[in-house]
Amino acid sequence: MDPQRLDSYQGGAGPDFNEHVLHKTILVGDSGVGKTSLLVQFDQGKFIPGSFSATVGIGFTNKVVTVDGVRVKLQIWDTAGQERFRSVTHAYYRDAQALLLLYDITNKSSFDNIRAWLTEIHEYAQRDVVIMLLGNKADVNNERVIRSEDGETLAREYGVPFMETSAKTGMNVELAFLAIAKELKHRARQQADEPSFQIRDYVESQKKRPGCCSFL
Numbered sequence: 001m002d003p004q005r006l007d008s009y010q011g012g013a014g015p016d017f018n019e020h021v022l023h024k025t026i027l028v029g030d031s032g033v034g035k036t037s038l039l040v041q042f043d044q045g046k047f048i049p050g051s052f053s054a055t056v057g058i059g060f061t062n063k064v065v066t067v068d069g070v071r072v073k074l075q076i077w078d079t080a081g082q083e084r085f086r087s088v089t090h091a092y093y094r095d096a097q098a099l100l101l102l103y104d105i106t107n108k109s110s111f112d113n114i115r116a117w118l119t120e121i122h123e124y125a126q127r128d129v130v131i132m133l134l135g136n137k138a139d140v141n142n143e144r145v146i147r148s149e150d151g152e153t154l155a156r157e158y159g160v161p162f163m164e165t166s167a168k169t170g171m172n173v174e175l176a177f178l179a180i181a182k183e184l185k186h187r188a189r190q191q192a193d194e195p196s197f198q199i200r201d202y203v204e205s206q207k208k209r210p211g212c213c214s215f216l
């Protein structure tokens with residue numbers, strides 16, 4: 001990762017932001033959209049190609065992200081996308097502070113199901129949960145069936161930030177988690193002299209930065 005481009009992550013200098021608090025963040029979306037791969041890319045900076053092995057149940061990874069000079073501890077839960085695990089994962093929504101909702105840009109039904117996922121989120125999660133929509137597998141542009149504009153339009157309709165990601169190349173992966181960490185930090189510790197933080201504006205401004213978001 002280029003430290004000039006974004007805030008740093010994984011440790012780094014600076015005081016802990018509420019050191020005992022783990023900010024629960026959950027990855028959700030249809031089976032096979034790349035939730036586990038996204039988390040592995042963020043945590044370990046690698047992509048394990050090959051056969052797809054569906055997540056069974058739920059598991060988590062703790063990760064420290066440094067934003068604005070303070071360390072924010074994220075506890076990132078990777079859920080199983082398969083329908084038969086749904087009732088298990090619902091139970092985890094309630095105390096989540098952030099949800100990353102993924103679809104696969106090469107899989108139309110995973111995009112069509114986003115509305116159903118959002119209905120579930122609104123039913124089971126806290127009202128003020130931070131939601132981010134991610135169109136994953138952006139590296140497979142030749143198999144794309146969902147245009148970037150369609151993701152943008154859907155995200156705008158629900159008032160949530162959106163970006164395309166690639167768990168394979170790492171495109172926008174850190175940005176997604178850093179934006180979440182920044183939002184959580186600002187919500188909990190907004191300084192009087194700080195301008196208010198708008199996650200959608202932040203994501204849009206980062207997407208427009210030179211060098212951002214290429215996946216080749």
Ligand SMILES: Nc1nc2c(ncn2[C@@H]2O[C@H](COP(=O)(O)OP(=O)(O)OP(=O)(O)O)[C@@H](O)[C@H]2O)c(=O)[nH]1
Binds near residue numbers: 034035037165166
């Ligand atoms: N080309 C490409 N392949 C990806 C990407 N992300 C995931 N994959 C592949 O897609 C398949 C499914 O990825 P997973 O990360 O296991 O998907 P998941 O959403 O965790 O699936 P469940 O555990 O069943 O919910 C695997 O074969 C991955 O290698 C990506 O960004 N680009």
